[in-house]
Amino acid sequence: xxxxxxxxxxxxxxxxxxxxxxxxxxxxxxxxxxxxxxxxxxxxxxxxxxxxxxxxxxxxxxxxxxxxxxxxxxxxxxx
Amino acid sequence: xxxxxxxxxxxxxxxxxxxxxxxxxxxxxxxxxxxxxxxxxxxxxxxxxxxxxxxxxxxxxxxxxxxxxxxxxxxxxxxxxxxxxxxxxxxxxxxxxxxxxxxxxxxxxxxxxxxxxxxxxxxxxxxxxxxxxxxxxxxxxxxxxxxxxxxxxxxxxxxxxxxxxxxxxxxxxxxxxxxxxxxxx
Numbered sequence: 001x002x003x004x005x006x007x008x009x010x011x012x013x014x015x016x017x018x019x020x021x022x023x024x025x026x027x028x029x030x031x032x033x034x035x036x037x038x039x040x041x042x043x044x045x046x047x048x049x050x051x052x053x054x055x056x057x058x059x060x061x062x063x064x065x066x067x068x069x070x071x072x073x074x075x076x077x078x079x
Numbered sequence: 080x081x082x083x084x085x086x087x088x089x090x091x092x093x094x095x096x097x098x099x100x101x102x103x104x105x106x107x108x109x110x111x112x113x114x115x116x117x118x119x120x121x122x123x124x125x126x127x128x129x130x131x132x133x134x135x136x137x138x139x140x141x142x143x144x145x146x147x148x149x150x151x152x153x154x155x156x157x158x159x160x161x162x163x164x165x166x167x168x169x170x171x172x173x174x175x176x177x178x179x180x181x182x183x184x185x186x187x188x189x190x191x192x193x194x195x196x197x198x199x200x201x202x203x204x205x206x207x208x209x210x211x212x213x214x215x216x217x218x219x220x221x222x223x224x225x226x227x228x229x230x231x232x233x234x235x236x237x238x239x240x241x242x243x244x245x246x247x248x249x250x251x252x253x254x255x256x257x258x259x260x261x262x263x264x
Contacts, residue, residue, distance in 0.1 A: 014112075015120065016112055016254070020120055031258050032258065059121070066196055
C-alpha cells in the first residue's frame with residue numbers, strides 16, 4: 001500500500017511551493033506547473049510518493065496556496 | 080498602574096501595526112510566486128502566516144490593555160461595534176473596524192482547509208481594506224501620532240505598501256507571466 005499525491009489541475013496555478021518541498025519528486029515545466037519526475041500519463045496527476053517523502057508531501061498539501069494537493073492511500077502502485 | 084496600561088496599549092498597538100505592515104508586504108510577495116532573496120516560496124508563505132498571527136496576538140494585547148485603562152475605558156461592546164467609544168469615538172471606531180475585518184481574515188485563514196479556497200480568498204481581500212483603516216486609527220488616536228518619528232515611519236510604510244500594491248497590479252507581477260503569455264523566457 002503506497003501513498004499518492006493527487007494534483008487537482010482545476011486548482012493548480014503552478015505557484016511552485018510543492019516543487020520546492022519535493023524537489024526529487026516534482027520538477028517544474030516552463031509555465032511553472034509541477035511535473036512528476038520519471039512518470040507519464042495518469043501518474044503525473046496521482047503521483048506515487050515514497051515513504052521518505054511523505055512528510056514533505058504533507059507539508060506541500062497544507063502549504064499549497066490554491067489547495068490543489070491531496071494525499072491519498074493507494075491500494076496498488078499501478079501504472 | 081494607570082499609566083502602565085496606557086503605555087502598554089501604545090506599544091502593543093504600534094508593534095501590531097508594524098507586524099501587520101510586514102505581513103501585508105510578505106503576502107504580496109507570496110502571491111507573486113517569487114522567492115525573495117534567499118527565502119524559498121514556502122518560507123515566505125510560513126513567514127507571512129506567522130507574522131500575521133503575531134500581529135493578531137499584539138492586537139489582542141493592545142485591545143485588552145486599553146480595556147483595563149481607566150482613561151480609554153474600552154468596553155466589551157467597543158471591541159466589536161465601532162464608533163461607540165468615549166475617547167475620540169471616530170478614530171477609536173476605525174480601530175474597531177480594522178479589528179473586525181482582521182478577525183474575519185484570521186478566522187477564514189485558519190479554517191482555510193475546511194472552507195475552501197474561494198471563501199478564503201474572498202475574505203482575505205479585506206486585509207487590503209484593513210491596513211489603511213488601521214493606519215488612520217493610529218494617526219487619529221495614537222498618543223505618538225504627533226511625533227516626528229511616528230509620522231516618518233507612517234509615511235515610509237504607506238509608501239512601501241502603495242509601491243507593493245502598484246507592483247501587485249502591474250502586468251508582470253506573477254513569476255510565470257512571461258512564460259504564460261508566450262514570450263521568450
